Amino acid sequence: ELVFKLTGNSKEDYVFGISEKIREEFRPYFVFHEYIEFIENNTCEKALERELEAVPSNIKREYLVARKKFFEELIERLSHHQNDYTKEDLDSFKKSLGRLEELLKK
Numbered sequence: 001e002l003v004f005k006l007t008g009n010s011k012e013d014y015v016f017g018i019s020e021k022i023r024e025e026f027r028p029y030f031v032f033h034e035y036i037e038f039i040e041n042n043t044c045e046k047a048l049e050r051e052l053e054a055v056p057s058n059i060k061r062e063y064l065v066a067r068k069k070f071f072e073e074l075i076e077r078l079s080h081h082q083n084d085y086t087k088e089d090l091d092s093f094k095k096s097l098g099r100l101e102e103l104l105k106k
Helices: 024-039 044-054 057-079 087-105
Strands: 003-007 014-018
Touching: 003 024, 014 024, 024 044, 024 057, 044 057, 044 087, 057 087
Parallel strands: none
Antiparallel strands: 003 014
């Protein structure tokens, strides 16, 4: 499962992409996270909180499970490509995963 952004020379030059493996109804929220994090220059944790506020309650639990899986896979993948991300990036992803785990315990 993959979400990505491509950017140009200005903040107005960007495009987001998302894997078809991600459930269609979840896709807008995954991309919303990327927009908040990268275009609005927020942390992953802040983007996650805003993203989760936007997710409708009738799909929230399943969404939390999907996002948890996404961050688990992301962290695992990064552990094999440490030169592509900073320690701060990895720490931020781990904090987001921790938040999702916390919410799923409720």
